[in-house]
Amino acid sequence: MTGNALNVIDAGPEHAGVIVDIIHRSFGARPKLEPPSKALDETVESVAEQLANAGGLLVERRGLPMGAMLFDESRPGQLGLRRVCVDPDIQARGVASAMLGVAEDTAEERGKDGIWLDVREELPDTVQFWSRRLYHPVGRDEPFIEFGKTLWxxxxxxxxxxxxxxxxxxxxxxxxxxxxxxxxxxxxxxxxxxxxxxxxxxxxxxxxxxxxxxxxxxxxxxxxxxxxxxxxxxxxxxxxxxxxxxxxxxxxxxxxxxxxxxxxxxxxxxxxxxxxxxxxxxxxxxxxxxxxxxxxxxxxxxxxxxxxxxxxxxxxxxxxxxxxx
CATH class of the missing domain: 3.40.50.300 (P-loop containing nucleotide triphosphate hydrolases)
Known part of the structure; x- marks a missing residue:
């Protein structure tokens, strides 16, 4: 890996410590929300279990971790995205978009029809991010909006x-x-x-x-x-x-x-x-x-x-x- 290229890694339990640190840093930097995000309750053990069950992604640049997400395969035919996060010190560098592209490829490789995730409605920039990438709101369970996309x-x-x-x-x-x-x-x-x-x-x-x-x-x-x-x-x-x-x-x-x-x-x-x-x-x-x-x-x-x-x-x-x- 050279230059400023992003390296998106298929994450396993061995990456749990790095990923839980990114989750805590990312979600901890967000505005205070009610009810508080349960992402801050994640532990190395809980993240390792999720990675063992469904996998996830870790993004690095020059060997430094920059972003991560966890997968969820609890719904037939759909790949869920959880704990989508980017290091708060390096926002707006294409990390989230790079992860999303690989996540969509992963869903296709796993034979999924589409992708779903929950987004906090109090975070308009996050809602806009997913809308611009052709994810559509299909449900609401306050304070969350469920977004989804069917793959071509x-x-x-x-x-x-x-x-x-x-x-x-x-x-x-x-x-x-x-x-x-x-x-x-x-x-x-x-x-x-x-x-x-x-x-x-x-x-x-x-x-x-x-x-x-x-x-x-x-x-x-x-x-x-x-x-x-x-x-x-x-x-x-x-x-x-x-x-x-x-x-x-x-x-x-x-x-x-x-x-x-x-x-x-x-x-x-x-x-x-x-x-x-x-x-x-x-x-x-x-x-x-x-x-x-x-x-x-x-x-x-x-x-x-x-x-x-x-x-x-x-x-x-x-x-x-x-x-x-």
Missing amino acids: LAREVPTPGEMHTLAARLATLLKPGDLLVLSGDLGAGKTTFTQGLGEALGVRGPITSPTFVIARTHPSLVDGPPLVHVDAYRLGDAAELDDIDLDATTDEAVTVVEWGEGMAEQLADSWLHIRIEVRGARPIDPLGTSHEGDLVDEAEPRVVTVKPHGPRWVGVPLRSTLLAP
């Missing part, structure tokens, strides 16, 4: 049939009011994905690209939500999308907007951004390609990336559902 995912989809299967898996997680924003090149498989979604939701078909009618509603045949399928390919901006008056249906339907990135997000406070890419594809000439939802080359595998946005998706098992064998 990407997986290879070799065939149109498996694209339908992936969409069907996602359909099991959807409910009325959900918004899906699809992006990708012409012919990448956006409409193919929507067809699989519609079949799984049990809506009236056929589902084809609604390019020329902009939006099409497919009512449910199984007493579920309708599917509103929108193609924003020919729309110039979000104002033109407003003219379609989708607000009247978004609360009751599952809404899928192809080519909607940068426009459709305004329709809800939560959405899934689904990007479909053709692995190794050459640029597609729009003038020579049909825009009817057909795959340009069905032999080329696709890579589907799913990124959740907003509080609706906190705690939802996206990764475990969509990445299962």
Whole structure:
């Protein structure tokens, strides 16, 4: 380790003494709160036990400890963060952000769907830190606000049939009011994905690209939500999308907007951004390609990336559902 580089270490019980010292220094430097933080009650023994059970992180620079956090695996599919702390003498040097990046990688490596933690509501700077990193408040137990985040995912989809299967898996997680924003090149498989979604939701078909009618509603045949399928390919901006008056249906339907990135997000406070890419594809000439939802080359595998946005998706098992064998 050289220079000013931060070294983030997977901590074990052998690091308990160093970590409890950082916890006491960090939490002890905070304003007096009522009730007082129980972090100051941590001992070498209690921290060692937590590290043995779930692990944690220790941040060093030039061999000096600078920050730490403990993990909590008490909730299925979720990684909890506890005692997130930075040495009070070296604040604002990226230590907390570095730890958080490694913590999110750790959650992914452990097969978790997301992360949760409790934040004291009397600490606005701390609340702002987590909000800026796209953690969303999902509960309150005074004096704590529970924040959560669902991790994004990407997986290879070799065939149109498996694209339908992936969409069907996602359909099991959807409910009325959900918004899906699809992006990708012409012919990448956006409409193919929507067809699989519609079949799984049990809506009236056929589902084809609604390019020329902009939006099409497919009512449910199984007493579920309708599917509103929108193609924003020919729309110039979000104002033109407003003219379609989708607000009247978004609360009751599952809404899928192809080519909607940068426009459709305004329709809800939560959405899934689904990007479909053709692995190794050459640029597609729009003038020579049909825009009817057909795959340009069905032999080329696709890579589907799913990124959740907003509080609706906190705690939802996206990764475990969509990445299962």
